[in-house]
Amino acid sequence: MLSNYLPMVEQRSETGPYMKESDFDMAVAKQIADLVKRYGIKFDRKTVVPADDDLADRVYQAGLELVLALGIYNQSTERRIIFSRQEVEAAVATAPAAVTLGTGRDQVVMRHLAVEGRAPAVVSSGPTGTPCSERTYPLLLQSCAQEPLVDCLGGGSVATCQGVPVVPGSPSEVAAARRDGAVAREVVRRVGRPGMHINDVATPITCLGKISGVDAEAGLRTSDAFLVAQIPELKTSYDQLSRAAYQRSIGIHCVDLMTPLIGGLSGGAEGTAVAVVAAHILGVICYSASYHIMGHMSLRWSHNTDRIGLWVFAGAGQALSRNTPVVTTAPLYTRAGLGTQQVLWEVAASAMVSMVCGLHPGGVGATGGSQTDHTSGLEARFSAEVAHACRGLSRERANEYALAFLQHYEDQAAHPDPGKPFAEIYSLEHLEPAPVWQEAYDVVRQSIIGMGIDLDKGWREVRHG
Amino acid sequence: MASLSEALQADLAGALQEGDAERAEQLTRDLLDGGVEPLVLIKQVVVPTLTVVGQRFQDFEIYLPELMLAGEAARRATSVIEEAAKKSGVETTLAGTVVLGTVEGDVHDIGKNIVGALLTAHGFRVIDIGRDVKPSRFLTAADESGCDIVAISALMTTTLPAAQRTLRLFAEQGGASRYCLIVGGGAVTKEWSQQAGAAGYAPEAAAAVALCKLLMEGRRPK
Numbered sequence: 001m002l003s004n005y006l007p008m009v010e011q012r013s014e015t016g017p018y019m020k021e022s023d024f025d026m027a028v029a030k031q032i033a034d035l036v037k038r039y040g041i042k043f044d045r046k047t048v049v050p051a052d053d054d055l056a057d058r059v060y061q062a063g064l065e066l067v068l069a070l071g072i073y074n075q076s077t078e079r080r081i082i083f084s085r086q087e088v089e090a091a092v093a094t095a096p097a098a099v100t101l102g103t104g105r106d107q108v109v110m111r112h113l114a115v116e117g118r119a120p121a122v123v124s125s126g127p128t129g130t131p132c133s134e135r136t137y138p139l140l141l142q143s144c145a146q147e148p149l150v151d152c153l154g155g156g157s158v159a160t161c162q163g164v165p166v167v168p169g170s171p172s173e174v175a176a177a178r179r180d181g182a183v184a185r186e187v188v189r190r191v192g193r194p195g196m197h198i199n200d201v202a203t204p205i206t207c208l209g210k211i212s213g214v215d216a217e218a219g220l221r222t223s224d225a226f227l228v229a230q231i232p233e234l235k236t237s238y239d240q241l242s243r244a245a246y247q248r249s250i251g252i253h254c255v256d257l258m259t260p261l262i263g264g265l266s267g268g269a270e271g272t273a274v275a276v277v278a279a280h281i282l283g284v285i286c287y288s289a290s291y292h293i294m295g296h297m298s299l300r301w302s303h304n305t306d307r308i309g310l311w312v313f314a315g316a317g318q319a320l321s322r323n324t325p326v327v328t329t330a331p332l333y334t335r336a337g338l339g340t341q342q343v344l345w346e347v348a349a350s351a352m353v354s355m356v357c358g359l360h361p362g363g364v365g366a367t368g369g370s371q372t373d374h375t376s377g378l379e380a381r382f383s384a385e386v387a388h389a390c391r392g393l394s395r396e397r398a399n400e401y402a403l404a405f406l407q408h409y410e411d412q413a414a415h416p417d418p419g420k421p422f423a424e425i426y427s428l429e430h431l432e433p434a435p436v437w438q439e440a441y442d443v444v445r446q447s448i449i450g451m452g453i454d455l456d457k458g459w460r461e462v463r464h465g
Numbered sequence: 466m467a468s469l470s471e472a473l474q475a476d477l478a479g480a481l482q483e484g485d486a487e488r489a490e491q492l493t494r495d496l497l498d499g500g501v502e503p504l505v506l507i508k509q510v511v512v513p514t515l516t517v518v519g520q521r522f523q524d525f526e527i528y529l530p531e532l533m534l535a536g537e538a539a540r541r542a543t544s545v546i547e548e549a550a551k552k553s554g555v556e557t558t559l560a561g562t563v564v565l566g567t568v569e570g571d572v573h574d575i576g577k578n579i580v581g582a583l584l585t586a587h588g589f590r591v592i593d594i595g596r597d598v599k600p601s602r603f604l605t606a607a608d609e610s611g612c613d614i615v616a617i618s619a620l621m622t623t624t625l626p627a628a629q630r631t632l633r634l635f636a637e638q639g640g641a642s643r644y645c646l647i648v649g650g651g652a653v654t655k656e657w658s659q660q661a662g663a664a665g666y667a668p669e670a671a672a673a674v675a676l677c678k679l680l681m682e683g684r685r686p687k
Contacts, residue, residue, distance in 0.1 A: 025533075029530035157621075157623065159623055165625065165629075166623050168570035205623055237572070300525055370651065
């Protein structure tokens with residue numbers, strides 16, 4: 001049993017079996033297809049939240065077998081890193097079941113959640129893969145941090161620094177990382193929550209850029225986190241592993257970001273759920289992750305709020321909740337843009353399914369992260385309200401609600417309402433939602449309350465017991 | 466009643482759809498041995514079948530593994546057909562040659578791979594130079610291959626400067642007039658592509674194939 005697997009991971013990166021990456025891709029596709037068949041994993045469009053413990057356990061076993069069969073591919077060395085069952089099971093068993101995020105009065109403890117459990121979720125917010133303009137970024141970040149039900153603040157990607165495009169691996173990337181860290185730190189101070197957990201500086205894409213964001217006074221500190229990514233499917237690199245090594249050495253949280261692609265190498269819903277489970281296991285052993293981000297998305301439209309995306313949250317979430325101690329968040333990638341009712345129905349469906357299936361609600365990536373400045377605090381508030389209201393909800397009821405919520409948006413998937421960016425749906429002076437956005441929120445909120453979900457009681461219980 | 470040739474052509478279409486490369490290659494040989502013209506196989510079987518496969522992928526009826534297998538089967542069949550065409554002195558039927566890569570700093574390549582698979586399926590010769598590719602590598606690959614099109618992919622907004630740098634190098638070295646430079650990927654927009662001086666932009670993989678076909682029409686008289 002090891003407490004730090006990185007030396008072993010690096011050693012096996014150098015000596016593991018060589019494989020051409022294209023061959024590894026096909027091996028992943030074939031292995032997943034075989035496992036889905038062997039374990040009898042089936043997606044049912046009418047049951048986006050299955051209430052089948054045995055199915056959840058089979059999804060987990062398939063994911064575990066995938067890890068044991070193929071390991072993870074290191075793109076830097078073109079070799080597979082292989083693990084034994086004993087190593088994997090020991091790593092998973094000793095993974096953290098609770099992590100303390102942030103400091104002081106703003107500190108929160110994010111715990112492993114049970115299926116249909118009543119333990120409160122920790123709510124993340126922020127751009128979530130959504131690009132941001134340099135001018136608006138501090139404001140939209142502040143709109144998130146000031147929301148009382150938001151517990152953590154995620155960083156966004158800003159393509160310029162002082163008006164000049166940021167070039168990866170260059171001085172501008174370092175400057176942008178320093179800027180991102182300082183902006184986030186200043187924002188949490190400004191809203192009176194100086195100890196709030198900040199999750200990542202997202203502009204830099206190299207190891208050097210990322211770690212430039214560390215600054216105890218004017219940047220990220222050890223109570224915060226950086227993301228370390230797995231490249232779809234089941235791949236890492238020395239650049240990613242180096243981040244994990246640095247983070248481990250200074251004690252800052254390492255967050256395992258995965259983006260299995262629905263319709264990609266893992267195939268459809270079933271295979272993607274298996275890949276998601278495998279990625280969690282690999283994030284435990286390769287990155288010693290404090291917590292995970294279950295960021296699967298559709299290869300077609302980069303969203304995860306359709307039936308397949310929800311089923312993957314439900315299937316993989318239950319699999320991990322029932323078979324591991326890991327702590328996982330579920331970022332929501334929507335089709336619609338901000339300021340629309342459609343995006344709120346998408347948020348409601350995902351937040352509810354996540355909560356019921358053992359996942360903390362992550363940030364909202366409106367428009368699947370394709371449009372600039374489609375982030376605000378209001379959808380984060382809504383996500384929190386729905387998640388807190390759905391504590392203890394049965395999977396059967398959650399499925400009924402999810403199907404009802406889907407009625408409000410799935411037909412528009414091909415041509416979603418594009419919505420409007422932050423500057424058009426928030427007052428930039430007062431940082432309050434503009435009437436059009438507030439009205440959309442009020443309408444959807446009342447509809448959901450009318451369906452029997454008490455959106456006020458849930459968060460009040462969480463806050464006040 | 467369908468002739469033996471028609472039945473074999475239907476079998477070949479089935480093998481291509483199923484991504485059975487070995488069967489596709491053998492059926493292609495059988496058809497050529499039976500006297501079917503190489504051009505007929507390309508025009509009546511390979512291209513229409515793979516067009517259907519591409520559409521099914523676009524519609525999410527099949528997924529990436531099936532597309533990749535079909536692309537590989539088409540590549541194997543096309544290779545046999547080209548070989549036969551050369552032997553019989555028939556002009557090559559290649560739709561065009563495309564150098565394809567993801568720009569420096571961008572390690573995402575699934576989108577690029579899909580474009581490559583679809584282009585191959587449509588009869589293009591694809592020279593995939595990988596991901597995180599320096600501008601000079603794009604230029605060298607284009608010059609060495611004498612390609613028609615250079616397809617540049619960028620997923621991350623922070624890698625757009627690298628895409629711009631690649632286009633600039635081609636412009637400085639005269640490559641922009643020798644090759645059609647096209648751009649795509651999640652970070653790229655039509656407006657950006659126009660400002661950056663690209664000859665074309667495609668928002669997704671199927672559009673990239675259509676764009677390449679269109680650009681090749683313009684290069685035919687050359």
